[in-house]
Amino acid sequence: MSFDIDIEVARGERVISCAFRTGDGITCLVGPSGAGKTTILSAVAGLARPRRGHIVVRSRTLFAPGIDLPPEKRHCGYVFQDARLFPHMRVRENLDFARRPRFDRNEIAESLGIAHLLARWPRTLSGGETRRVAIARALLANSDFLLFDEPLVSLDPPRAEEIAALIRRVHEDYELPVLYVTHDRSEAKRLGARLIDFEGNEVA
Template identity: 45%
Template sequence: MSLDVALRHRFPAAALDLAFTAPLGVTALFGPSGAGKTSVANAVAGLLRPDSGHVRLNGRTLFGPGVWTPPHKRRIGYVFQDARLFPHLTVRKNLLYGAPDDTNLAHIADLLDITPLLFRRPTHLSGGERQRVSIGRALLRMPELLILDEPLSALDAARKDDILPYLERLAGEASIPILYVSHSLAEVIRLADQVALIAKGRLAGFGTPEAVFSDPHLAAHLGPRAAGAVVSGHVTGQDADGLAVIATKMGDLVLPLPVAVGQPVRLRIMAEDVLLARARPEGLSALNILPARVLDLHAQGATVLVRLTCGTDQILLARITGRSATALGLAPGAPVHAILKSAALVVQS
């Protein structure tokens, strides 16, 4: 199952011109506000008719030369930023609105933990609960594709933390492609199997989160704090002082993270949070000092993005000044030690 997209459309002040294929799993449309992410989602759903191109879902042409399938016949579930529930209907009736039957109601309600809410009305739900009901309604229509357009943007931090585990569970169980529109780095790294990086209406990069966020050539499109490594691993131990031991391709990391043994995790290590030394330093407070080798260097003004390989082919980025790179004598192949100042946890259930 896959989604094949090629779109060209001119707006009064901008243009959309991109193509990608989204496989089974979660493909994040990532980029800054105004990049064109929602326009792509609307074109796929049939809410925008592009000037040219095509949209093919599982081999079915929904849009192309001489073909236009109206939105209600595309078998696409769309979840907007706001839940858009009917206030006069119960949660159960909202869920079943547009559904062919109630065969999957119990499963979807259990998946999203909304079974206790079935006979409430939307006015008696929290923002996170309303959004879970909206997702459930989209799923019960038995779609071939699910689009989630900034589904957490209207929620506060606590509500986002509440709903993310349900989105993770959905991503793990869904047997359809999912387009996840977001400008949140943490959400995309946590949920996405593939990332379509969109900048000014064009596809700047496409690939796994590990590949996209560690590509120095894409750093200018990612923003000042997005470039860095995405590291997958799992917790192998909890030390007596509360530090978690996480096994990764770059070696074991020791971090103050509240996660259980056996828990799979993703870590994001920003380029700014990696220091470099030619010899292993002593007397530092940093707990994670790893041998690495320089792959290449990319000058960006007064700074340099240094791409490293660490452990078993783990890519790591470090942003240092050009002066520091010269003083260290950095060049492709040079051995160094990478000192990790911090790493942000992205839990995976």
């Protein structure tokens, strides 16, 4: 069992609920913009606190009554929609900021096709290059699982397909479960993912 999640999270006056259990693989939360998908992702990462429930990933309890691990102890790699690279650091330094000893930065950079970008500044990267760097940074953080928040938004179709293929390969090569947020069901299906609506009801 990769993800076992049953939570309620307050967002303003709304309460977002989500409940699902999945095996190994890529799991997509699918729903329209504003439905609460990113709120659920933030709760899994430890950036938002649920009102109740539990979050268990790979048999490790991250949140439950009496348990609330801080983000840095959840061993999660989070790829945000806007990538959030540090603009004052070159690509190499962005990767080293996240890196933990078990991973080799140059090996990951070579594997993800960004070795030639290490000396570049984030502002000089294309959208596809920025996503690749963000994925590499998530891997280098000693992650036990990966979270993706609309990573293909704003990419043109060829670059979107390229990054989708990279996400599939990273999942397979590193054997990490993936929780992925999108508003596009066809995008989720291209990933070969199990689809979950934002309230946790299996739809495909």
